[in-house]
Amino acid sequence: MTNQVPANKTPRPSAWQLFINNRLALIGFVIFLTLLFLALAAPLLPLAPPDETALTLRLLTPFSSEALLGTDHLGRDLLSRLIWGTQVSLMVGVSATLIAAIIGSTIGLLAGYFGGRTDSLLMRGIDMLMAFPYILLALAIVAALGPGLMNALYAIAIVNIPFFARNIRGVTLGLSQQAFIDAARLSGKNDSLILLSEILPNVLPTIVITMTTTIGWMILETAGLSFLGLGAQPPQADLGSMLGEGRKLLFTAPHVSIIPGLMIFVLVMSINLMGDGVRDLLDPRLKSGVMGRPAAATLVNHKNTASKQLIPCNVHGLKNGLQVANLHTEFHQGKSIYNAVNGVSFSIQPGECLGIIGESGSGKSVTAMSISRLVPSPPGEISNGQAWLDNQALFSLPLSQLQQIRGNKVAYVFQDPLSALHPLLTIGEQLIEAIQAHQSISYQAAKSMTISQLKQVKIPNPEQRIKNYPHQLSGGLRQRVVIAMALVNSPNLLIADEPTTALDVTIQAQVLKLLRQLQQQTKVALLFITHDFGLVSAMCDQVAVMYAGHIVETGPTHNLLTQPAHPYTQKLINCVPILGKNNQQLETIEGMPPPMNQLPTGCHFADRCPYAEDSCRQQAIHLTNLTDGHAVRCIKPLQHTLH
Numbered sequence: 001m002t003n004q005v006p007a008n009k010t011p012r013p014s015a016w017q018l019f020i021n022n023r024l025a026l027i028g029f030v031i032f033l034t035l036l037f038l039a040l041a042a043p044l045l046p047l048a049p050p051d052e053t054a055l056t057l058r059l060l061t062p063f064s065s066e067a068l069l070g071t072d073h074l075g076r077d078l079l080s081r082l083i084w085g086t087q088v089s090l091m092v093g094v095s096a097t098l099i100a101a102i103i104g105s106t107i108g109l110l111a112g113y114f115g116g117r118t119d120s121l122l123m124r125g126i127d128m129l130m131a132f133p134y135i136l137l138a139l140a141i142v143a144a145l146g147p148g149l150m151n152a153l154y155a156i157a158i159v160n161i162p163f164f165a166r167n168i169r170g171v172t173l174g175l176s177q178q179a180f181i182d183a184a185r186l187s188g189k190n191d192s193l194i195l196l197s198e199i200l201p202n203v204l205p206t207i208v209i210t211m212t213t214t215i216g217w218m219i220l221e222t223a224g225l226s227f228l229g230l231g232a233q234p235p236q237a238d239l240g241s242m243l244g245e246g247r248k249l250l251f252t253a254p255h256v257s258i259i260p261g262l263m264i265f266v267l268v269m270s271i272n273l274m275g276d277g278v279r280d281l282l283d284p285r286l287k288s289g290v291m292g293r294p295a296a297a298t299l300v301n302h303k304n305t306a307s308k309q310l311i312p313c314n315v316h317g318l319k320n321g322l323q324v325a326n327l328h329t330e331f332h333q334g335k336s337i338y339n340a341v342n343g344v345s346f347s348i349q350p351g352e353c354l355g356i357i358g359e360s361g362s363g364k365s366v367t368a369m370s371i372s373r374l375v376p377s378p379p380g381e382i383s384n385g386q387a388w389l390d391n392q393a394l395f396s397l398p399l400s401q402l403q404q405i406r407g408n409k410v411a412y413v414f415q416d417p418l419s420a421l422h423p424l425l426t427i428g429e430q431l432i433e434a435i436q437a438h439q440s441i442s443y444q445a446a447k448s449m450t451i452s453q454l455k456q457v458k459i460p461n462p463e464q465r466i467k468n469y470p471h472q473l474s475g476g477l478r479q480r481v482v483i484a485m486a487l488v489n490s491p492n493l494l495i496a497d498e499p500t501t502a503l504d505v506t507i508q509a510q511v512l513k514l515l516r517q518l519q520q521q522t523k524v525a526l527l528f529i530t531h532d533f534g535l536v537s538a539m540c541d542q543v544a545v546m547y548a549g550h551i552v553e554t555g556p557t558h559n560l561l562t563q564p565a566h567p568y569t570q571k572l573i574n575c576v577p578i579l580g581k582n583n584q585q586l587e588t589i590e591g592m593p594p595p596m597n598q599l600p601t602g603c604h605f606a607d608r609c610p611y612a613e614d615s616c617r618q619q620a621i622h623l624t625n626l627t628d629g630h631a632v633r634c635i636k637p638l639q640h641t642l643h
């Protein structure tokens, strides 16, 4: 697919763009700004004095000539009281939030960072505050201090301190055990400097999020106290006291209470909507431009992926195994489209191993994840193509059938075995769960299957090992467990995404040998992803070289290794050191791959290719056959002539 975004567009949407993408948040923000402006401009507006009584003008209805919103039982102008009252309510809500945020966050930071006795002492104090019903505590504090707006403010601030303290303590506790804090300590920083320069910036988003979600709540609570006569004292108006005064006239003059009631509603709603938007913006997981959780399966554009569009057996003459045709997967971020996979086609027969090799970011993992629609959506979308496993069109299956296939017919082995295993379950429990998810057999039968499967992957003493937790195993053993788990339901397709990158070289060799053996025994189709050409020759029957979302060369491993046709393949091969060859000159590939949202028209590798000429850049280059099964996406292939 060609680039659809003008080159001068910034690739990442700005924070403001993300915020305004969220319509509700934007509406909340506009309403809040308007109310804030009105409240702050109260002294400048041509309003009647809010406390001036006029007994001749009592209980005028809205839209009367003397007062736009009418008057109350003392003849005071309701519009004026409403705007001045909003100012008071906003000031109390915001100040109480600030006080609670500063005191609560400081307590949370200190407790979370120092831990031990400091933590116990501070948190037990907080627990004492939390032991009382929330609003009762506020009432008790105002009762003790005496009614009045300032006292109501203090009471509301005090009862909200625990929310900040607990939230911030949790985040700080997690942060203070991370390596960057150890690094800061090693660099000689003292505790207060670490707290201020390392921890505080990281907890600030949480503080802001908690603040935006509590301001509305605090305005309501202040209004509640004033309504009960404990907050603002006559003649001063705040929204709660206006509501309280109007209560007695609810039937004779409903507008006196409805008007401040509506204002409280609109104010709190606008703050909450705006708070939601700010939270989505500050939450690092949502920063990629999405405001929602990923769907259970990648979105598929069915217009382009109709199952009958290509019939697999007619295309490749195959009945079993995996076939992928013209796969396009893209990511949508703001207005930019990142074409991570751009028309990839390949097939793997049962018992065969296809290696996908390419630099980091070339689209290997996205290709692998697209097969069982595991790419997060949004932002991901399969925009074209189809994948068939044993003639079943995967992109056209309903979610329930797809979930039956995942972990059963299609299994994955990922790079880091520690993050692929559940830390709180023993490996036995995890394997048994994997078996029982797809086979209706008893616990005992699943347990004995687990033990025999662990034997298969050559884990010594499996009867004892099943009681171990992942952290009790070495990296190599853990990856064997993951392989065992992947193979336990006899999949038809196994996808191993850089399965040994996290292991050291000797363990890597053992694990790969095991994987290859098991693959040949079980006749599973293996999609092996790596960035290391050294591993390809040992593992794979076929290789596909990927670059910037394209397969640039594919064919039998032997052909590719001995007669690479694409300059990129040649360079990748020359990057691999050969043991025992002392004075070998290793090549590096200069330059960077093109950004996925601004792919060039012609060959994507042209800018880094020593042989590139003008014709390489003029039009899209197609994959062309060289010899049987060996194809290249290059108009001037090395050591070959195009037929």
Ligand code: ADP
Pocket: 288, 331, 338, 340, 358, 359, 360, 361, 362, 363, 364, 365, 366, 367, 376, 379, 596
């Ligand atoms: P690799 O070949 O190293 O496995 P990937 O397939 O993971 O590369 O990534 C291919 C491209 O897709 C990269 O440019 C990456 O930035 C982009 N990409 C991958 N996952 C996401 C995502 N969740 N959101 C946005 N872009 C993504």
Ligand code: MG
Pocket: 364, 365, 366, 497
């Ligand atoms: Mg990857």
